[in-house]
Amino acid sequence: MEESVLEVRDITKQFPGVLANDHVNLQLHKGEILALLGENGAGKSTLMNIVYGLYHPDSGEIYLNGECVTVSSPRDAIARGVGMVHQHFQLVEPMTVTENIILGSEVMRNAVLLNIDAARQQVDDLSREYGLEVDPDAIIEDLPVGVQQRVEIIKALYRHAKILILDEPTAVLTPQEIEDLFRVMRRLVEQGHSIIFITHKLKEVLAVAHRIVVMRNGGVVGEALPAESTEGSLASMMVGREVILKVPKGAAHPGEPVLDVSSLEVTDARGTKVVNNVSFQVRAGEILGVAGVQGNGQTELVEALTGLTRIGGGRITLGGQDLSGGTPRAFTEQGSGHIPENRHRYGMVAPYPISENLVLNQYYKAPFARGWGIRDYPAIDKHAQRLVELFDVRTPGVSTAGGSLSGGNQQKMVVARELGRQLSLLVAAQPTRGVDVGSIEFIHSQIVKQRDAGVAVLLVSAELDEIMALSDRIIVMYKGAIIGEVNAAEATREQLGLLMAGVHPTA
């Protein structure tokens, strides 16, 4: 048997209302890449946060190099040679790469002052040794996410980590950057490091892992070797039943164009064109999917199409009405609904009761308000009652604070508000992010229902599967522009992947 560098035995962790880890056992061997596969909420991150000392288990043991240990904090984990790269980078944006790497274990010139030159040299050496190319003097916020991730890995290596935990490292990367990361991972294990790679993407697991452990509902449900597995077999292990990779939907019957976007431009605070000369149409009764790696202008496109951000140029026409530069209310009044990608920021007011959240953008209209802006609370409650039932929002009552609902129910509340009225256009941005499987299916079916009712749907998602399952047509955004359009029925993952990486089909 291979040497085990990390082993967890019988780890259990209970959060209020959720059993996040239920007697979990796991072994990591020296020099291997272990993929920890599972849906959102399967308990992967909780388990790794326990290993990294961020959470403390209710019961169970952790063994490092055969020795039973208590990891009380990340500090402790780092001291024991465990490094973790979080999904959200732990980097100080306005500081340099070197400053970030040495933070907490500084290279000193004397008792007070830093020795930045020596530190820079060390960073340079590490980056060369592992092929993690990075400029030690660059400011973090000026770097692309892929490079920021390299900084995180160097940060762990600088602290002599032998075990690396990578939490969903590919979520924010382009296919090219993912390849780079895999190359680095292979090189690291060659040099004696061991890696736990958390993901829910089947293709990546098959491409890079030596061994696969699948988690579901807080427990380990199986183990597999890539050579003996297929995407299908892994998927059914992950979800617990045959996955419906296709959302049941009939053929689309597109009607007249509802949304017409021409030469749209959006400029960010730094003066960069984040949406560049974008033109497309969405017809009544069709779903247009917008694919792309996160951060290629999709967020800004949605904000422009809902009035949340000022446009730099171009025209937006909705139902024949020119809405270029219109306010969010102008869009709502014109029959546009918007499921925002960040529901906590835009989609809801957490301390407000569900009933108030359900009229968030309708509060001023009859029957919710009478003349002179006097609100009608009974009407608001009645409306909320109806939507909560219709959209299956699980809550003790409509006066419960929106923020106290679970993620899936919060999202259903947002969906209920937007779909609960007559729409001509629906802009759905990451409509199922951070939502449990059951709610995903429900939300997907609701979106298709809207399409079948003749609503024009613009679906923006970072999940390629979601885009492919729901869309009738797909456009791909790359660096703020539309790099290509494909018919969803004929689209392949490879074709879309190339477009997302900026490779033109003609090239």
Added chain:
Amino acid sequence: METPQTTQKKPLFAPIWKTLRMPLLALLAALVVGAVVMVISGDNPLVAYWGLLQGAFGSLEAISRTIRKAIPFIFTGLSVAFAFKAGLFNIGASGQFLMGTICAAAVGVNFEGLPWIIHMPLAILAGILGGALWGGIAGWLKVWKGAHEVISTIMLNYIASLFVSWTVYAGGTQGQQPGPLSDPVAAARAISQTRDVFESARIPPLLPQVFDRVHWGILLAIAVAVLIWWILQKTTLGFEIRTVGENPHAAQYAGIRVGRTMMLSMAIAGGLAGLAGAVETLGLNYKFAPEFTGSVGFEGITIALLGQTHPLGVVLASFLMGSLYGGASKMQFDSGVPGEIIQVVQALVLAFVAAPAIIHEIQRLIFRNRQSAGEEDTPTVHIAPEGGLGGTK
């Protein structure tokens, strides 16, 4: 174990006690610490507090004084509380108060012969507008220039103070011109103040046979508190303001014009502080002199928080603070303890009311054997979102 009796009682009294408990404990703790300060500096707190109590409630005259002090406190407390609801920190109530004062006085000393029914409301309106302008400037600076309201309102306080001093300036011997509102008679004796406002602009006294110089302003203050509560809870404007305060992004999404709402909230907050100045001038002082600027600085903040930013809580808190300030002079006279100790107590009230956790710790220390009840559901005051002075742009 709870007896059935207490469980039956609970619904009736628990909510009231739950709401009042924290502010009252904060006040108590502040008085205790204030007593410690007095002991350290060689004063007798018992004599002082007895004097304070007498000065605040000991006679009809004392009660009148408490009510008189409470009137402007209600308005400035509402001003700060209202801004809190919109997520703004109005630290500029004193400047807005002064602008309200001087605008009301300007109308009050002019327009002789106007009927009372027009002159007085006109003067009050002028006060509201003066304060609203001053608050609105801070709102405008925040929304369109990104200047944090704390810095801009403080600067506006100093500017307002200089401005009103100029308007009543008696003039100088080296050819300095007197201010436009300066009373020539007083100026001849080098006294800077306005003339008395005309009879027709004054707010009439309330039950003068019972109270001493209490005026109808107290009823106006309570009515305005109810109005503010109604606006916040029952109107779409109130919903817009609260939503902007809770989550400006969601407000934008909801189609609310966030900048305009913030500016409007700041103007309304300013108008309330300006109303305090107007009522003070037209109901009590009948004129303006720079030394009247006195004690409306940060009291509004303490009162707003002591009242849990609820308009009716603000009214109660104002009477409490009014009794402290009203009793202070009697206390100083009786016990020789400087009345400024009240300002110390007020700062402590602010500290305790903003940090209920301190009170909990004290409770735990005292009732060591008993778990301090209801810690989790103590209403914590909702105030402006956290963040720095870097502005909003």
Added chain:
Amino acid sequence: MTQTHSLQKKNSRTGRTALWVGGSAVVFFLIAILVNQTPLKETSLRLFFGRSALNFTLRAAVPLILGALSGILCERSGIVNIGIEGMMLAGAFGAFVVKVATTALPLPLSLFLATLAALAIGGAMAFILAVLSIRYKVNQIISGTVIITLAAGLTTYLFNPDWVSKGKFSNITIPLLVKIPVIGEVLFNNGLLTYLTLLLVVVTQIMLFRSRWGLRTRAIGEHPRAADTMGINVNRMRYINTVIGGMLAGLAGAFLVLEAVGQFKEGMTAGRGFISLAAMIFGNWTPVGAFGAALLFGYTQALQNEFLLAGVTAVPRHFISMLPYVVTIVVVAGFVGRSRPPAAEGQVYESEM
């Protein structure tokens, strides 16, 4: 591609600002030298560039510089400190009380003890701010308000108008350097606390950007979680920085009583704490930048002073006195949005460990 592009743009922007500021400073001093060394001194330009205006500028700027440094220490570590005004006032009062109480001692010792008292009181007030903000999670603007009210109340309550302080820090002339025309006379003939302040600007700048303490301070003000995972005790550093910041504010109070005015007056800080905050923002949270901003604000106070001394009556003195406050608003309104505050400023940090 786009990254290097924006980097260049940023560099060129800061470069241009530096050029602009440096250039106008050179022009300013050239005019100042001309006005003071040539017959131009008889003109009304004297009001703007006269030696007394320049001297007054530095004197008015010292408390603002110290206040801004205080703000920088706190805010760089993530604590908003609007209580600087109160800490200054309390520091001034502490210095005054100890100065009066130690009148019998030799003057230098008495001044030294009074300065220590100011540091201690400022630090103590800051500790209260830190406890409220960190331990009790009070909104930091409110904790600052508590400090301001508390300082105003306590100093008025405890102040005895019969107390008189005798003697202050006298000017120390630095030989040779003082001979430099105009600049030398302004910079090298000052009291001890002024020199100390100038030194503190340089020291803070170096410490903030070159020392371990500075690196960690900047990190916890921007991304406390990242610093925490790397083994830095975020809240302990915040306590330390806030207390040091309070001591600097206290020192500003000591300067007012022991070097500038010589006595204590109720509310003598007159908004300097708040103007310091504006200087901190204008200086983009860097000591050297805040120094420049404080000089600008000091200059507006000097102008106000010069106009009043010159007996300018065309404009009422009230309006002249508004100058520093108006300029503060204009600068903050014009500059915010282009400056960048520490990202975690004002936010409670709770370790999950």
